[in-house]
Amino acid sequence: MITTQDAATTIVAEDTLFDCIAKLIDDGRKQIAKTVNSAMVYTYYGVGQYIVEFEQGGETRAAYGKSVLKRLSARLSERYGNGWSVDTLEKSRKFFIEYSNSATLLRNLNENNLKGNFE
Secondary structure, eight states: OOHHHHHHHHHHHHHHHHHHHHHHHHHHHHHHOOOHHHHHHHHHHHHHHHHIIITTOOSSSSSTHHHHHHHHHHHHHHHHSSOHHHHHHHHHHHHHHTTTTTTHHHHHHTTTTTOOOGG
């Protein structure tokens, strides 16, 4: 026979179990968001760096104008879907130019092993 005390203990134990699992899920979601945000920063920074250093020879402005970015945007959009407009590529380029001398950003990228081929 289950007593009232046993039932109460079971409810408390189940509440504790639920709370532990809920915390684990919440913490996991927070970690995923941080990881995704770091990866996005790395990606946009790297895209900007490639555009500036490999396509523009390190200059802040390209000699060819927007034609290369238009073609690049079309190819990236075809392969990866929406999100790689000329505007996004220009913003990535500006992001790299703005933060390429930022010790904090570069340190964070290095600490997270996100710089990879961009050193």
